[in-house]
Amino acid sequence: MAIHLRERLRNTNEVLLHYPPLHSMLADWGKDLESNLSQWIVDHPEKYQDALRQAFEAGCDFAGTQTQAASPWRAEPFGLRDKIRELNYQSAKLARQVTPPDRYVLGHVSITNPDFLKPLGNLTYEEVYEGFKEQMLPLLEGGVDVFLIVGNQTDAGEIATKVAKDICDLPIIFQNVFYATKKGFRTMLGLTPEEASLRAEKAGADVVGGSCGLMTKSLDPSEWYPGATSLVKEMRRACSQYLSIQPDAGIATLVEGKTIYPVPPKAMATEVTHWVDAGARIVGGCCGTSLEHYRKIAKILKDRGLRRG
Amino acid sequence: MNTLKEICKSVQRGKEAEVIELVRKGLAEGYSWEDILNKGLFAGMEVVGKLFEEEEIFIPEMLMAANAMTAGQKLLEPLIMGNGGQKAVGTVILGTVKGDVHNLGKNLVNIMLKGAGLRVIDLGVDVSVEKFVNAAIQDNAQIVGMSALLTTTMPHMKAVIDALRKTPLKGKVKTIIGGACVTQQFADEIGADAYAENAGAGIYKVKKLLGIGTF
Numbered sequence: 129m130a131i132h133l134r135e136r137l138r139n140t141n142e143v144l145l146h147y148p149p150l151h152s153m154l155a156d157w158g159k160d161l162e163s164n165l166s167q168w169i170v171d172h173p174e175k176y177q178d179a180l181r182q183a184f185e186a187g188c189d190f191a192g193t194q195t196q197a198a199s200p201w202r203a204e205p206f207g208l209r210d211k212i213r214e215l216n217y218q219s220a221k222l223a224r225q226v227t228p229p230d231r232y233v234l235g236h237v238s239i240t241n242p243d244f245l246k247p248l249g250n251l252t253y254e255e256v257y258e259g260f261k262e263q264m265l266p267l268l269e270g271g272v273d274v275f276l277i278v279g280n281q282t283d284a285g286e287i288a289t290k291v292a293k294d295i296c297d298l299p300i301i302f303q304n305v306f307y308a309t310k311k312g313f314r315t316m317l318g319l320t321p322e323e324a325s326l327r328a329e330k331a332g333a334d335v336v337g338g339s340c341g342l343m344t345k346s347l348d349p350s351e352w353y354p355g356a357t358s359l360v361k362e363m364r365r366a367c368s369q370y371l372s373i374q375p376d377a378g379i380a381t382l383v384e385g386k387t388i389y390p391v392p393p394k395a396m397a398t399e400v401t402h403w404v405d406a407g408a409r410i411v412g413g414c415c416g417t418s419l420e421h422y423r424k425i426a427k428i429l430k431d432r433g434l435r436r437g
Numbered sequence: 438m439n440t441l442k443e444i445c446k447s448v449q450r451g452k453e454a455e456v457i458e459l460v461r462k463g464l465a466e467g468y469s470w471e472d473i474l475n476k477g478l479f480a481g482m483e484v485v486g487k488l489f490e491e492e493e494i495f496i497p498e499m500l501m502a503a504n505a506m507t508a509g510q511k512l513l514e515p516l517i518m519g520n521g522g523q524k525a526v527g528t529v530i531l532g533t534v535k536g537d538v539h540n541l542g543k544n545l546v547n548i549m550l551k552g553a554g555l556r557v558i559d560l561g562v563d564v565s566v567e568k569f570v571n572a573a574i575q576d577n578a579q580i581v582g583m584s585a586l587l588t589t590t591m592p593h594m595k596a597v598i599d600a601l602r603k604t605p606l607k608g609k610v611k612t613i614i615g616g617a618c619v620t621q622q623f624a625d626e627i628g629a630d631a632y633a634e635n636a637g638a639g640i641y642k643v644k645k646l647l648g649i650g651t652f
Binding site for chain 2: 151152155159163197202205206240241242243244247248249280309310311314316317318340341342347379380381387389415416
């Protein structure tokens with residue numbers, strides 16, 4: 129890591145390109161549907177590293193460890209409860225090995241847990257804290273530069289952020305997942321973008337963002353990325369940290385056994401400048417976003433002088 | 438307001454302690470357990486389900502209501518069991534499909550289906566095609582409900598639907614699918630009988646498939 133992410137965000141006007149959503153891309157690299165993503169990565173190090181190299185070539189500034197399914201709760205149903213350390217450490221190490229000095233390895237922590245925290249569910253604060261710590265220590269040891277805390281449960285995200293701050297001084301990106309509802313954007317737990325972003329900021333995140341979810345209630349793909357622009361604006365109203373945005377490429381449909389996402393790269397490139405104007409400093413796409421989407425955004429950002437190389 | 442209505446309102450507000458107190462009061466006043474269950478607790482959850490479906494309320498309010506309802510239902514259990522049990526209006530098999538371990542949405546559907554008086558057999562997460570089919574046959578289910586959050590696991594829903602068509606349950610068992618990545622269009626493509634965009638809609642659609650309810 130040549131420049132620390134915090135300095136880079138503070139001292140330049142660069143807009144950084146987010147990590148590639150390998151969880152939805154690796155089917156093309158031979159990932160089967162059934163296996164645990166983290167286990168697959170550890171079992172196929174060359175394919176994972178190859179995917180990351182291609183992502184860097186496309187312009188991505190981050191490599192994700194893709195360890196969403198390597199938390200104690202998510203690994204357990206796969207019979208991998210005793211492999212948390214190995215899965216997280218290895219993924220981070222593999223990503224580290226292929227990440228150029230001016231790019232960053234993201235330690236990916238999912239806050240979509242199988243249960244809710246008390247009083248809604250049965251999980252206790254201590255349990256969740258210890259669970260995240262068990263996952264995040266090996267990620268740190270494997271060499272991540274940044275923690276990416278992302279998912280549906282803002283309260284669990286606050287705990288993950290606390291763990292990150294307790295074990296290191298790495299920057300933290302905290303992305304809530306939002307859904308377009310009748311009342312506007314809401315998290316799964318009913319928080320508005322303002323509420324959820326403010327909580328992420330107060331928890332201590334360096335970058336606050338939105339990802340996945342439902343960007344519009346309309347099925348018209350042309351409204352999808354403009355929906356993301358609205359979301360960035362709403363987050364901006366509430367919090368003063370750097371912002372990130374990473375919507376899916378629409379809602380998937382299944383065509384001849386393959387999942388197809390409707391929103392094409394061109395639509396993203398057209399709209400991404402609006403995300404930036406609304407305040408986003410890290411942009412990208414989640415599920416269904418291809419490297420072609422990234423190439424298109426990289427070019428637009430470069431043309432606007434917001435990107436090196 | 439009579440006690441049954443009070444129970445119904447209290448469930449909607451998610452007041453667990455209050456619901457317990459009101460159920461006790463209702464029993465003391467001579468209301469039958471059936472009325473307390475159906476006209477009080479379940480009626481309250483039905484309103485909550487509707488509000489949730491219409492996005493007037495969100496998961497926290499819904500779960501608090503479900504917790505309150507469950508607490509009231511627990512009090513009635515000895516009476517229900519003593520009378521040979523409540524006759525379920527239908528049996529639903531639920532599960533998150535193979536390769537997918539996301540269970541939040543499915544668990545909400547489970548809670549709400551139970552709150553509507555249905556018998557629910559929750560197979561958990563990462564459920565194989567065979568497991569869905571075997572459970573449906575064994576428990577003589579009317580409905581098989583499948584959830585998937587990951588687009589990569591959606592194809593398994595079709596596999597279950599296809600497999601069910603090759604069993605004696607063909608034509609008898611109905612399928613319903615849901616989950617963040619699923620759409621009505623996808624449901625139509627794979628031949629699912631229904632699609633629900635959220636847990637509240639799930640209850641409504643399941644009842645409709647079973648031909649019960651007030652709609």
